[in-house]
Amino acid sequence: MRLIASFLIVMAASVGHAAAEDLEIGGQKLAVTGFGISKSTSGRLVNVLADDPLAQAQKTIKGVYIPAGTRLAFLDRSYRDKGRMWNLVSTEDGILAYVRAGVNGRGAQYWTQDQIGNFFAAGADQIAVVQAPQTIKTDKYGAISLTASEIYRVDPEAPQDNGQVPLVLDRSKLGDAWSTNETIFVPEQMVALLSAETFRNAGDLEQPFTEYDPAREVLSAVDTALQTKTLPDAAALRRRVQDFLTSRFITSKSCESEISFSLDAGAEAALGLSGLLSPVEAKLKLTGSIAGATKYAKGEEFDIVRVRQADNPYIYEIKTSSNRPDCASAPKSRITVAGTDGVRGEINEANLEEAGFGEKTQGSPVYTCRAEFFALRDILANKAFLPQTISTFVVANLAEFRGASDPSTCAANK
Structure with missing residues (x-):
C-alpha cells in the first residue's frame, strides 16, 4: 500500500x-x-x-x-x-x-x-x-x-x-x-x-x-437486606434465594437435562423479595415478575449471555439455542439477540444461506474474510435493525474467524 x-x-x-x-x-x-x-x-x-x-x-x-x-x-x-x-x-x-x-x-x-x-x-x-x-x-x-x-x-x-x-x-x-x-x-x-x-x-x-449479571445484582441486594433483618434461618434462606436466582437467570443448559425451579412464598415474604427484584425487572423491562415457577424441558439446549455498556441503559440478551427432541441428532443452532431497547434479531441456518454462506451451516456462523464479516453483521444490523455496536459484538464473540492470516481474501477464493 x-x-x-x-x-x-x-x-x-x-x-x-x-x-x-x-x-x-x-x-x-x-x-x-x-x-x-x-x-x-x-x-x-x-x-x-x-x-x-x-x-x-x-x-x-x-x-x-x-x-x-x-x-x-x-x-x-x-x-x-x-x-x-x-x-x-x-x-x-x-x-x-x-x-x-x-x-x-x-x-x-x-x-x-x-x-x-x-x-x-x-x-x-x-x-x-x-x-x-x-x-x-x-x-x-x-x-x-x-x-x-x-x-x-x-x-x-x-x-x-x-x-x-x-x-x-x-x-x-x-x-x-x-x-x-x-x-x-x-x-x-x-x-x-x-x-x-x-x-x-x-x-x-x-x-x-461487559457482562450484566442480574442474579449477582439481586443477590447483592439480598445480602444488604439480610444485614437489617434478624432471621433465625438467614443462611439457609440466602442459599435458597441464590439457588433460585441461579436457576432463574440460567446461562447454560444441556439437551439431556431438565430444570424446574420456583421460590416459595415464605422466602419471598421473609425478604420482601418482590421489592428487591423490581430494579432488575425494570432494567430488563420485564412485563411480569421474575419470581414464579419455570421449567426447561429435555430437548432444549442453550447458552445465554447478557451484556451492556457503561453509560447505555439498554441490556442485550444473546441466546445460542437449539431444539433436539431425541438429543442425538446434530444440532441446528440459532443466535437470537434481544435488547431492552425493543430490537430483536436472529442468525440462523436460513438467513446464513441467504447471505451467501452456503448450505449445511447448521446455523453456526463462520467467516473467513472482511466481506463475510460485513455479511454476517448485516444480518443483524441491516436486516433486523439492531445497532451496529451489538451486531459487531455478537459477530466478534459468537462467530468463528478463520481468516486472521489474510482477511482480504475469502476461503472460497484462496
Whole structure:
C-alpha cells in the first residue's frame, strides 16, 4: 500500500480533544493513553465474560476482524509475542481486542491520532478510509485500484449526494503518473468518513460491552437486606434465594437435562423479595415478575449471555439455542439477540444461506474474510435493525474467524 504523502509532514496536528478517563475492566483500572483508527486488520479478542478478562493476555488467540476506519482508544496494556507488540484497544463498537503495533516504525495495524491529524493540518476538512478494495475508472488515469486502509481527502467542492463520496486522487496516490488532481466518486458504504471532530468527544470509545449479571445484582441486594433483618434461618434462606436466582437467570443448559425451579412464598415474604427484584425487572423491562415457577424441558439446549455498556441503559440478551427432541441428532443452532431497547434479531441456518454462506451451516456462523464479516453483521444490523455496536459484538464473540492470516481474501477464493 502506498502511503499518503501527507503522512510525511513533520508537524502533526491533533484531531479534536478527547477527554480520556480510566477504563475499568474486570476490576482493573487502565488509563486511556491515546486514540486512533484501525487499518483493515485482524485482532485478538478479549473475552469480557471471563472472571479476569485481562489475565494471561498472551494466550488470547481468538481472532476478530476489525474494519478499516474503526475508531480506537488505546489502553495502558500490551504484551510481546514473537517479537511483535500487541496493544489493547477499545473500539467504537464496544469490543476489547489486542492489535499489532509496528516494528521500527513500520507495520502497525492502525493510524495514530497524530497521523490522522496530519491530513487536517494540510487543509483537509474530511477524510475517507477505504474499507474494501475497489477499482475505479478515471478520466485521466484509466482504472485505478483503491486498497483497503488507504486514506484520501474528501473533495469539499464536489457534490456529496446519491450515496457517493468524492475522493481526491493526487500525487501521493499516482506517483510519477500524476499530472493534475482528479476527483473520483465511490459508494459511501465502501469508506469510513472522519472529520477534525472525530475524537473531540470520544467517551463512547471508553464503553466496551461487559457482562450484566442480574442474579449477582439481586443477590447483592439480598445480602444488604439480610444485614437489617434478624432471621433465625438467614443462611439457609440466602442459599435458597441464590439457588433460585441461579436457576432463574440460567446461562447454560444441556439437551439431556431438565430444570424446574420456583421460590416459595415464605422466602419471598421473609425478604420482601418482590421489592428487591423490581430494579432488575425494570432494567430488563420485564412485563411480569421474575419470581414464579419455570421449567426447561429435555430437548432444549442453550447458552445465554447478557451484556451492556457503561453509560447505555439498554441490556442485550444473546441466546445460542437449539431444539433436539431425541438429543442425538446434530444440532441446528440459532443466535437470537434481544435488547431492552425493543430490537430483536436472529442468525440462523436460513438467513446464513441467504447471505451467501452456503448450505449445511447448521446455523453456526463462520467467516473467513472482511466481506463475510460485513455479511454476517448485516444480518443483524441491516436486516433486523439492531445497532451496529451489538451486531459487531455478537459477530466478534459468537462467530468463528478463520481468516486472521489474510482477511482480504475469502476461503472460497484462496
